[in-house]
Amino acid sequence: MKKVVIAQAGGPTSVINATLAGFVEGTMEDNKLIYSRNGYEGLTYGNFWDGTEEMNKWVIENKHVPGACLGSGRFPLEDDYIMQCVDQLKKIQADALVVIGGNGTMEALSKMEEEAANRSYDLQVIGLPKTVDNDLGATDHAPGFASAARYVAQTTRDISRDLYSMRNFEQVRILETMGRNAGWLALASGFLRKYEEDGPHAILIPEKTVKKETLLQEVDRAVQKYGYAVIVVSEGVQWADAGTGQIEKEMVNGRAILGGISSEIELFLKEELHVMARAELLGMNQRSSSVFVSPVDYREAYEIGTCGGRWLKEGKNKIMVSLQRTEQFDYNISKISVDLKEVVQEGERLLPDYFIDNPQAYYEWLEPLMGDDLLAYPSPIPRRDSHVKEPFQSK
Amino acid sequence: MKKVVIAQAGGPTSVINATLAGFVEGTMEDNKLIYSRNGYEGLTYGNFWDGTEEMNKWVIENKHVPGACLGSGRFPLEDDYIMQCVDQLKKIQADALVVIGGNGTMEALSKMEEEAANRSYDLQVIGLPKTVDNDLGATDHAPGFASAARYVAQTTRDISRDLYSMRNFEQVRILETMGRNAGWLALASGFLRKYEEDGPHAILIPEKTVKKETLLQEVDRAVQKYGYAVIVVSEGVQWADAGTGQIEKEMVNGRAILGGISSEIELFLKEELHVMARAELLGMNQRSSSVFVSPVDYREAYEIGTCGGRWLKEGKNKIMVSLQRTEQFDYNISKISVDLKEVVQEGERLLPDYFIDNPQAYYEWLEPLMGDDLLAYPSPIPRRDSHVKEPFQSK
Numbered sequence: 001m002k003k004v005v006i007a008q009a010g011g012p013t014s015v016i017n018a019t020l021a022g023f024v025e026g027t028m029e030d031n032k033l034i035y036s037r038n039g040y041e042g043l044t045y046g047n048f049w050d051g052t053e054e055m056n057k058w059v060i061e062n063k064h065v066p067g068a069c070l071g072s073g074r075f076p077l078e079d080d081y082i083m084q085c086v087d088q089l090k091k092i093q094a095d096a097l098v099v100i101g102g103n104g105t106m107e108a109l110s111k112m113e114e115e116a117a118n119r120s121y122d123l124q125v126i127g128l129p130k131t132v133d134n135d136l137g138a139t140d141h142a143p144g145f146a147s148a149a150r151y152v153a154q155t156t157r158d159i160s161r162d163l164y165s166m167r168n169f170e171q172v173r174i175l176e177t178m179g180r181n182a183g184w185l186a187l188a189s190g191f192l193r194k195y196e197e198d199g200p201h202a203i204l205i206p207e208k209t210v211k212k213e214t215l216l217q218e219v220d221r222a223v224q225k226y227g228y229a230v231i232v233v234s235e236g237v238q239w240a241d242a243g244t245g246q247i248e249k250e251m252v253n254g255r256a257i258l259g260g261i262s263s264e265i266e267l268f269l270k271e272e273l274h275v276m277a278r279a280e281l282l283g284m285n286q287r288s289s290s291v292f293v294s295p296v297d298y299r300e301a302y303e304i305g306t307c308g309g310r311w312l313k314e315g316k317n318k319i320m321v322s323l324q325r326t327e328q329f330d331y332n333i334s335k336i337s338v339d340l341k342e343v344v345q346e347g348e349r350l351l352p353d354y355f356i357d358n359p360q361a362y363y364e365w366l367e368p369l370m371g372d373d374l375l376a377y378p379s380p381i382p383r384r385d386s387h388v389k390e391p392f393q394s395k
Numbered sequence: 396m397k398k399v400v401i402a403q404a405g406g407p408t409s410v411i412n413a414t415l416a417g418f419v420e421g422t423m424e425d426n427k428l429i430y431s432r433n434g435y436e437g438l439t440y441g442n443f444w445d446g447t448e449e450m451n452k453w454v455i456e457n458k459h460v461p462g463a464c465l466g467s468g469r470f471p472l473e474d475d476y477i478m479q480c481v482d483q484l485k486k487i488q489a490d491a492l493v494v495i496g497g498n499g500t501m502e503a504l505s506k507m508e509e510e511a512a513n514r515s516y517d518l519q520v521i522g523l524p525k526t527v528d529n530d531l532g533a534t535d536h537a538p539g540f541a542s543a544a545r546y547v548a549q550t551t552r553d554i555s556r557d558l559y560s561m562r563n564f565e566q567v568r569i570l571e572t573m574g575r576n577a578g579w580l581a582l583a584s585g586f587l588r589k590y591e592e593d594g595p596h597a598i599l600i601p602e603k604t605v606k607k608e609t610l611l612q613e614v615d616r617a618v619q620k621y622g623y624a625v626i627v628v629s630e631g632v633q634w635a636d637a638g639t640g641q642i643e644k645e646m647v648n649g650r651a652i653l654g655g656i657s658s659e660i661e662l663f664l665k666e667e668l669h670v671m672a673r674a675e676l677l678g679m680n681q682r683s684s685s686v687f688v689s690p691v692d693y694r695e696a697y698e699i700g701t702c703g704g705r706w707l708k709e710g711k712n713k714i715m716v717s718l719q720r721t722e723q724f725d726y727n728i729s730k731i732s733v734d735l736k737e738v739v740q741e742g743e744r745l746l747p748d749y750f751i752d753n754p755q756a757y758y759e760w761l762e763p764l765m766g767d768d769l770l771a772y773p774s775p776i777p778r779r780d781s782h783v784k785e786p787f788q789s790k
Contacts, residue, residue: 012551012560039565065559066553074564154686158409158461162683165407165462168433169469173679280678284568288557291549291686 002095002124003032004312007047007077008068009039009101009108013144014293015301016130019068021063022305023128026058027312034092035059038071038317039101041107043085048092054097061303068100079110086115089123092353096124096312098135100305102131103348106320108235110340113318127320127340128308130301130382132287134184137346138324138338139146143301144287146369149188150290151292152177152232156189159280160230162198167228172269172277173199176262178286179234181206185286189232193365199230205352207237213241216272221328222273226254233262294371301332308333331368397490397519398427399707400443403463404434404470404496405502408785409688411525411697412497413467416458417649422707423451429487430454433466434496435503438480443487458697461683463495472503474692481510484518488670492518495700497526498539498638498743501715505735508713522715523703527682529579532741533733534717541684541764544583546687547572547627548634548765551584554675555594555625562623567588567614567664567672568594569587571657573681574629576601578746580681584627586758586765590746591661594625598754601631610660611667618670632656656779689766702730726763 005021024033027105033051036042049055049070075081089097089112097112099105106127116123129142134149136142141294156175163173177185183205190200201222217368222229262279267275276322285292304321311321319337326332355362401418403411418430428446431437432701444465457464470476484492485506492507494500495625501522502647511518529544551570558568572580578600585595596617610626617624640772643784657674664672680687699716706716721727750757 008560012557041563065556067556067558067561071563072560073562108588155684156679158683158685159679162407162679163462163464165403165464165467167468168436280676283675283678284554284557285550285680286552289550290553357591 002091002312003034004096004098005034005036005043005089005092005094005370006070006098007036007039007043007100008070008072008266009099009105010072010130011074011132011287012066012068012072013130013132013239013287014066014290015143015298016068016072016100016149017065017304018298018301019060019128019130019143020068021060022047022302023083023098023309024056024059026306026309030095030137030313034094035070038073039068039099040081040085041073041077042071043088044075044081045084046091046371058179066290066291076330077104077111079111082108082111082115086123087121087123089116089119090119094123096126096313098126098128098308100130102129102136103343106136106340106343109317110344113340124312124315124317126308126312126316128304129320129322130161132185133179133182134350135180135182137349138320138343140325140333141323143297144302145184146294146297146371147289147292148178148185148286149191149366150294150370151289152185152189153191154287154292154374155282156199156200156230156232157192162226163199163230164197165228169276170278171223171227171275172229172231172273174231174233174265174269174277174279175200176233176235176279176375177282178238178282179206181350183207183234183356186232186234186360187351187355190359191366193241194259197226199228201226201229202231204231204233204237205351205356206234207356209240211240212268219269220273221274231265233265235261235300237261241370247391258337287365294369295355295373296369296371304335309335326384396426397707398429398488399491399493400429400484400487401430401465401490401493402431402438402495403465403467404494404500404570405467405525406469406497406527406682407463407467408525408527408682409542409685410538410693411463411495412457412460412698413693414457414523414525414538415463416698417697418493418703419451419454419700421701421704425708426639429489430465433468433470434463434494435470435472435476435480435675436468437466437575438483439476440479441483441486444668445743448572461685470700472499472502474506477506477510477524478502481507481514481516481518484511485514485516486654489518491521493521493523493703493707495525497524497531498738501531501550501735501738504619505577505713508735515781517593519565519710520735521703521707521711522738524656524715524717527580528574528577530575530745531738532744533715533738535720535728536718536764538692539699540579540689541689541692541766543573543580543681544586544682544761545689545765545769546684547580547584547677548586549687549769550677551595551625551627552587552593554644556688558594558625559592564671565673566618566622567624567626568593568626568671569626569629569657569660569664569672569674571630571674571676572600573677575631576743576745578602578629578751581629582746582750582754582757583761585754586761592621594623595627596621596624597626599626599628599632600746601633602751604633604635606635607663614664615668615768618668628657629659630656660762674743685740690768691750691764691766699730706732
């Protein structure tokens with residue numbers, strides 16, 4: 001029987017509790033579980049919950065609940081804190097540490113293992129991936145992303161249809177998605193686009209700086225041709241021109257909260273094109289809506305937890321559970337273990353050029369993650385035919 | 396065979412096309428349909444689509460699509476325009492005018508009927524109700540509202556669970572809903588609240604001016620007790636104190652676009668309570684998300700269309716199709732005709748005091764509109780038991 005500490009770290013997702021539940025269901029019989037509260041904060045200060053039968057049951061009951069039931073939160077991972085975490089783990093004689101998180105989490109986990117090894121303290125560490133914006137490397141994708149992508153795709157489609165019907169009053173909407181350095185979520189906004197006149201008409205991602213003049217031309221073209229334009233922009237986009245770009249609203253625990261580039265674009269387009277424009281942050285629904293959870297995402301999240309449990313038993317160490325696509329066309333996923341150091345080395349995973357240059361290839365890659373039930377939702381149909389006396393007039 | 400002009404007016408909803416489809420399916424065989432583009436704008440300028448077989452089919456195909464497929468938009472309804480609309484209707488020798496809309500729509504419809512009568516032009520007019528914020532009078536409720544309420548309730552619940560899990564980093568979120576003068580949508584945010592520590596912890600509605608000091612106390616209490624606070628605020632809320640309140644972002648076609656009171660509250664709370672707070676506009680998903688459509692709302696929207704078609708045939712005139720609850724406990728709806736003048740007289744329908752003072756009574760009233768499938772979604776469970784070492788600490 002191992003004494004296993006488990007934590008959830010970083011921004012939560014709508015399926016991070018499924019991963020926790022999968023791990024707990026698979027391991028609670030044979031191990032003594034200890035829960036760290038609020039991610040690394042609990043590890044640092046020794047703020048633990050005992051894995052009683054009642055507590056384990058409660059964790060499992062939360063499997064469909066968005067957010068991290070153990071508490072998550074962002075905690076600065078400086079070396080001093082890493083030392084303290086290892087102190088606390090040693091103090092309670094933990095045999096293993098399992099953390100569900102993203103890039104920063106995997107890096108911290110790797111450092112803790114090193115620190116423990118330096119002290120000749122035998123600590124088994126396993127990382128379970130989660131992400132909203134898909135910037136975690138060394139895995140095909142990670143749980144949390146597909147549900148967020150579903151939210152962005154469906155919301156963009158529906159808001160686009162709404163704006164289409166209001167275009168004599170309001171011509172432009174700018175939707176801002178999460179994505180500090182990676183444009184996976186923003187680019188997913190075009191997944192349900194069917195017709196030429198459907199939004200989004202422009203997608204701005206952090207991987208490519210944006211020329212204001214180009215944006216202006218694209219928006220003007222769409223407004224002239226279709227009477228409206230929907231623009232999707234990642235919070236992290238930077239202008240190619242001198243000036244601003246991603247906007248740091250404020251610093252909290254050493255982390256800049258981004259947000260506001262859509263409002264900047266709103267003002268810019270109003271001034272230049274004299275259109276009615278409205279910025280909208282897609283907000284926390286991206287990572288927390290239970291309504292948009294992809295069944296595939298949920299299942300993978302849960303299975304990553306159970307897989308982590310199996311590998312704990314097998315003694316695998318210093319690894320992250322990674323998803324690998326084994327078939328290019330028929331979606332088939334296997335779990336492989338990757339070295340934590342490899343995950344750290346890969347750093348933030350950005351959209352590759354072959355997806356940026358060919359979004360259709362990206363949408364084919366994305367499709368199996370979105371869930372079969374997605375396309376069953378109503379599909380709006382703009383008509384280009386003669387009875388719709390196009391071209392639409394913009395005002 | 397009557398020549399019937401039909402239009403969609405005002406802000407669209409996620410089910411306004413269902414009403415149109417219901418009307419068209421019921422009437423296209425026996426009547427000559429003419430579609431007005433972009434609501435009253437098309438009526439004013441004679442911008443019509445002919446109800447060909449192909450066009451009618453296309454309208455019916457749109458029944459599940461959010462937004463108004465004929466185009467809607469806000470159009471100023473001054474007397475000059477009313478005259479012009481009647482001119483256009485007379486020119487094409489329309490026998491009837493049917494418009495799907497809210498308060499402003501019903502008022503304009505009533506005026507057009509009067510103007511036609513003054514000219515001894517025999518014009519049958521029927522209004523079909525739609526609303527997002529439920530401020531339309533002389534009906535129990537109107538299509539569009541329940542789906543929007545569902546969005547607000549589910550989003551508040553999920554975002555609340557997300558914030559709960561992040562409370563060591565971020566303590567307060569302020570969600571801003573639609574609702575210029577009526578708080579139906581904002582108050583609906585508490586519909587799925589189950590436990591004392593669940594958000595929303597404060598709901599601000601336009602019907603009651605808000606004292607900043609009271610808000611401060613409520614938020615501080617929740618943060619102290621639960622570690623976080625979720626506040627829901629209608630865009631139209633006004634402060635009891637001197638100073639601002641509802642914020643007019645800009646004027647478009649004589650209509651003030653509201654928005655921004657949540658950001659004002661964010662700044663105020665940061666300053667006074669030194670917490671991390673974040674404002675979020677719930678945005679256009681409220682009125683346009685196909686994912687949150689309540690099956691009851693959809694069905695009622697469609698049936699209001701078919702009912703309008705029957706009454707057209709029966710020659711009913713100067714009326715709106717209104718929903719009446721015939722049973723207090725078992726939800727049972729019948730359609731009655733109300734005089735357009737009565738609708739106009741009732742004006743904007745605000746939340747009654749008995750709902751404001753007793754939200755539980757409001758939630759009982761709301762429940763049958765939300766759809767049976769709503770509560771099947773995951774229900775988050777915060778634990779107050781001993782293993783969760785309460786009270787949570789705020790930072």
